[in-house]
Amino acid sequence: xxxxxxxxxxxxxxxxxxxxxxxxxxxxxxxxxxxxxxxxxxxxxxxxxxxxxxxxxxxxxxxxxxxxxxxxxxxxxxxxxxxxxxxxxxxxxxxxxxxxxxxxxxxxxxxxxx
Numbered sequence: 001x002x003x004x005x006x007x008x009x010x011x012x013x014x015x016x017x018x019x020x021x022x023x024x025x026x027x028x029x030x031x032x033x034x035x036x037x038x039x040x041x042x043x044x045x046x047x048x049x050x051x052x053x054x055x056x057x058x059x060x061x062x063x064x065x066x067x068x069x070x071x072x073x074x075x076x077x078x079x080x081x082x083x084x085x086x087x088x089x090x091x092x093x094x095x096x097x098x099x100x101x102x103x104x105x106x107x108x109x110x111x112x113x114x
Contacts, residue, residue: 012041013054017061024067024110028077031091031107034058048101059091059110067110077111 016037023029035055039046063069069087070079080087094107 010041013038013057016040017058020058020062021065021067021112024062025112028072028109028111029062029067030104030109031055031059031094032102032104034062034110035095035102048099052095056092056095059095060088062110063087067112069108069110072105072109077109079113080108 020029020034020037023033035048035051038051038054038058041054042050063084068077068079069082069091070077072078080090082090091107095102
């Protein structure tokens with residue numbers, strides 16, 4: 001993936017974002033699943049460091065489209081009591097603070113409210 005391919009008109013990214021949106025509309029989408037999914041936008045197997053900016057972009061795009069971030073608790077999805085920018089910042093910090101792919105349930109979940 002060239003740097004110029006990382007634009008909103010990139011068909012590979014738009015396809016991945018569409019798939020992630022449908023997933024988050026139907027279920028809880030783990031940030032680790034999102035991070036690994038953006039690998040499909042590359043024409044090679046990217047490292048986590050290569051894929052991380054696109055994962056952050058996807059988080060931002062989903063939250064700005066209305067998804068909520070939160071945790072999974074015994075009673076189900078528990079949204080974070082944060083503004084949209086704060087949700088994006090919290091997940092972004094978690095993605096940026098690590099050097100390896102996130103683990104399940106480590107950085108939160110995304111879903112669209114019903």
